[in-house]
Amino acid sequence: MRPASVLLCLVATLLAVDAGLLVAGQARRDGMGENLPLLHTVTAALGLSDLCVATEARYTRHPAVSDPLVPFMDHPGAMEHFPTGSFWAPPGRP
């Protein structure tokens, strides 16, 4: 088998894996889409404003209702020290 054919087989295998992953991922997306009405009900009925991703700090648990300055409000000269602060940018305000 010539080298180009080996490469073609390798690329085809990788693309087939990609296609399989995307199909499985799409099935997962569809499943999540079916839960959307339920999530809308909970969000509306409880008046929720944020996703529950990080629960360690107020400003990463509820970034939508927090000021950009909240991480530094614990005391004068306070430093932001929670690890999630390195992942979450401060919410912008128009």
Place this chain on the structure above:
Amino acid sequence: MNAIIEKQCNILDYALSSLWRRRLKNGGIVVVFAAVIFLVASFQLVTSALTESAGRVLAAAPEITLQRMSAGRQEAIPLAHADRLREIFGIRAVVPRVWGYYFDEVRGANYTVLGVAPGMPQAEGLSNAVANETPWPTGAGQVVVGRAAAAALELQPGKLFSFFRPDLSLKPLEVAAIFRSETELVTADLIAMPIADARDLFGIPATHATDLCIYVANPAEIATIAGKIAKILPDTRVLTRPQIQKTYQVVFGWRSGFASVCLLAALAAFAILAWDKASGLSPEERREIAILKILGWETSDVLGLRFWEGIVVAGLAFLLGTTLAYGHVVFGEAALFKPVLMGWSVLQPTLHLAPQVTLKEVLLLLAVTVLPYLAVTVIPAWRAASVPAESALGG
């Protein structure tokens, strides 16, 4: 046409043999390059999945949230403020909301305690949100607990537990139900209870609330009504639903610290790679090019050879990196990013991420990784190929 394809196939064969001869070096480049692409692609997939989830789920968030500010901090808002809003035409309902955080010193966990006020939209559907189709409780002291909070506190329906009030007296509570796992994205750390119990737990008087949820008749007027509220109540912060949704596009944006680290790492790795390539070919590679030219190869053929080598290395790295990134985010719950994404959180919700892969994102990733690599591979080869073969051989 066939001759052209055959020629390119032959050059590709030669390029692959040439890559195989230096397999350790080229294999290393593929692994490092794939790792860089994996990191950048994983970050892009995580952020796009979370941003999309936020946009879809929070479409049902309150249209306007009103918070009272004092000395730069949020304070309890007097219910009298709600009466002053009644003169604004277009407001459908103003619902006081009592909520806050309860820190569990034993477990180090932070729960979100929410008082469920009567009059909220879609309240009749709440029974569907709890496991085992239990009716939504309304009795005093009865709570519905999120999955992560229930696991931390080892709670099941019917179990009694208590929280401390600010004066350290105990507030008894009873678990009426657990939220369904499908709602974990918004309820994992939640403890929902009647609003009177939430007031009692936090010591918030009946004349005040944490904030006010305002519902307007026409969603197109949200911004106008928010402006009017800000004029009538200057000591408040007015948050609109579009702002809440926009927040999530910002917090996971490329400006966020971790994204910068990812990008800088990728950039540094790529710069080293590019510097290695662009600083010139090794004497051995120059010699190879000279021999090829003596054997009758044109400069364009040599460029074609380097181009194919670059395509193979960068293409394989791209395919490997993006495949691993998708698997990592969708099926591995972004396990590598979870320690940074959740930090010291004791309550860690299960993250179900299923980002949509768009052609735009794939092309963007391709443009910032593969194309520059191709450029830095071909340019030094062109410089070497345009030198006469005799001088390259040292003759």
